[in-house]
Amino acid sequence: MAELNLDIGLDFGAFALDAKEETIPLRGVTALFGPSGSGKTTVLRIVAGLERQARGRVAFDGTVWQDDARRLFVPPHRRAIGYVFQDARLFDHLSVGGNLAYARRRGGGADETLASEVVGALDLEPLLKRRPAALSGGERQRVAIGRALLTRPSLLLMDEPLSALDLRRRAEIIPYIEALPRRFGVPVLYVTHAIEEVARMSDDMVVLADGRFIAGGPAEDVMERLDLQPLAGHFEAGVLLDGAVTGHDEAFAMTEVDLGTQEGGAGGGQKIRMPGVDVPVGQRVRLRVRARDVSLATSRPENISIRNILSGRVLSLVEEEERAFAETLIDIGGQHLRARLTREAVAALGLEPGAEVYALIKSIAFDRRLLPS
Amino acid sequence: MLSIAEIWPPVSLTIELAAITAVLLLLIGTPLAWWLAHTRSRIRPVVEAVTALPLVLPPTVLGFYLLVLLGPAAPIGKLWVDLTGTTLTFSFTGLVVASLFYSLPFTVQPLQTAFETVGRAPLEAAATLRASPFDAFLTVASPLALRGYVTAAVLTFAHTVGEFGVVLMVGGNIPGATKVISIAIYENVETLNYATAHVLSGGMIAFSFVVLLAVYILNRRFRVGRA
Structure with missing residues (x-):
């Protein structure tokens, strides 16, 4: 190289x-x-x-x-x-x-x-x-x-x-x-x-x-680095997820992506559903999830409109001193998510590294059709 | 008395002088204008001021110093006499040398403006396409500065045609060698030969107008074409 x-x-x-x-x-x-x-x-x-x-x-x-x-x-x-x-x-x-x-x-x-x-x-x-x-x-x-x-x-x-x-x-x-x-x-x-x-x-x-x-x-x-935000200005924090399209739901125009089919088994096989994209089943894709579109819960929420709820574990947590926010990095079985929360929420939920959480993803952007093989 | 034999010699001499001057000045003025357009040197304003001097000086001042410099008593004039056996003053060659100084700003300023308008951007692009600086000058900067070249050539030619004071002092009034149109007009007026003076003067007005009109039309056409 x-x-x-x-x-x-x-x-x-x-x-x-x-x-x-x-x-x-x-x-x-x-x-x-x-x-x-x-x-x-x-x-x-x-x-x-x-x-x-x-x-x-x-x-x-x-x-x-x-x-x-x-x-x-x-x-x-x-x-x-x-x-x-x-x-x-x-x-x-x-x-x-x-x-x-x-x-x-x-x-x-x-x-x-x-x-x-x-x-x-x-x-x-x-x-x-x-x-x-x-x-x-x-x-x-x-x-x-x-x-x-x-x-x-x-x-x-x-x-x-x-x-x-x-x-x-x-x-x-x-x-x-x-x-x-x-x-x-x-x-x-x-x-x-x-x-x-x-x-x-x-x-x-x-x-x-x-x-x-x-x-x-x-x-x-x-x-997904948490420390870059203040240095890089309007760096819109988020992560990229790799996955493979596993199916389309024609009735609701939704596409299902499995995060676990990457070589090495990363992602733990958790699935997410997103508004339908025109990609053949089996195709590897890259998705972008912004930190501010991820919420955390300590128990699996019921009766909620958010469809994508992934189980994970808090890897690290950075609180922004003198400001309201905290950034967390969540392991969802090999791949990572970032969540931007208020410090108040972190305290109320008692979040700390190692804590088991459910990540609620409000929206997912489809970023790239083909991944280099 | 009005005859071609009387009018043509000064006209052809003038055209010859202006054409030679324009060609030489484009060759001399291009590197100078290029340097002025691109240098970051602190002496740039000094060089610009010197280049512009002929615009404001009375032609007699220029003519006086050129007469002194080119005369056989001065080193340059003496060298010329030693080399060629003729004097620079009161000769056609002397007129060309004098015109180079007199018309210099009319070549350098349009070229400098044109090179500045082209700017560094296309040259940088050319460099990233493996063009050497000289290659980029020939194949990118020059075609893009074409309007500047045309303006410079036309203005230099026209300005040299309109020269009087410097010519009179350096060249005098020798038929076939230094008697250009402006001198011929002066002489005809002195001798009350108004008919010939009218023809030459009217011709100069018509010529100058056509030249300026051409320059302005050219400028407009190019500008629209570039937008």
Whole structure:
């Protein structure tokens, strides 16, 4: 697996980026997540070589791109990266086809197979003759992604490519992006401040706050960390659950997901039911459950409209001092849930690590259809 | 007395001078404008001010110092005499040199504005697509700054055509070598030859108007096309 090694710093007036000896393993899509102003884009630009003032050392997959100690700085055009900018940055004086050809000519000669593969994967065929100015925001980003791929990058850097798009167009592009690592064998480092995008697309995530790396690892693990909330700003706490679709109830338009069919038997076979999704039985899915949508009870409640009641055990509990809330992490048989409660409720129920509880899930978001196998 | 033989030589000489000046200035002005548009150097305003000086100085001031510098007594002028056997002052070559200074801001300023409008963003994009800086300049920045090039070329040409003071001081009034339209008009008025002066002056007005109109129309077309 390729690795990105960073030991970088950059001062911008009041803002300072400082990342000491960070190693980011790159497989699939890695989200670089953090609130606005946390330095995500700056990190990406330093990796690409677009911030000449940055100090330190940058190495990718054994190739050193910057090392101040050796006075080494590889200019951006000699780094094996592709970069998709927030604002696409297509060349207005060239057609879509011209933009793609520009990258292809300079990128070590992507062959005809790759070129048609890229055009096919991103559905660019109908756009080739158009001018960039005549494209919609979503089309522009697709062209920008295709253009970046045609340089045959070893690492694809994406800087909030969806932020300028409305919800519908985002939904259109996400499947293209999440398919990139498998289809083109290139790891993606993806900057975003939208936790939904992380949940939907990322295999791993790195959290950045105030110019520092504060956490990293598989997206499921990082998202259930209780301590990140205050640091990462509006980090919407929650967890990702893996499961398999085991059935559909046509009458009530509900889908049943078994959390226990994952390899290794995690989930304990507990089932949840959610509004119907059009996924074949047996298909592995990923679900996102927000901490604020989970309530806890110490005995199984009866006569309640909430359908999903899972038995579990409190793993850990963090009370927010001087505020009303507490965050708990619940083990539901291998997989974890987070619940956001008031401290008052924690005291009234006598919750503490080890306590047996029932987790009531108010709503579940369906996040991703396919899991990497 | 009105004849082609009298009118054409200064006209063709003027066109030749303006065309050579415009070509040379685009070559000299492009790197200078590029540097001004992209540098973070502290001396940038100094260079900008020096570049803009010909806009505000009386042409006689420019003409005076160029006369001194290019004259055979000065190092540059002497070197030229040693190399070519002719003087720079009161020659066509001297006029070209003088025009390069006189029209410099008319090349540099539109180009600088155009490069600043293009900005760093497309160049960064080009770099991430493996284009070297020079490649990116040729294939991305220049086509995107095309309007600036056209404006710079047209304005430089037109401004050189309209030159008078500097030419008079550095070049004098030598038919076929330094007698450009503006000098010819001056001479015709002095000798009360108003008919020829009218033809040349009217022609200058028409030419200048057409040039400016072209620049404004071009600017508008490009702007709409870019939106």
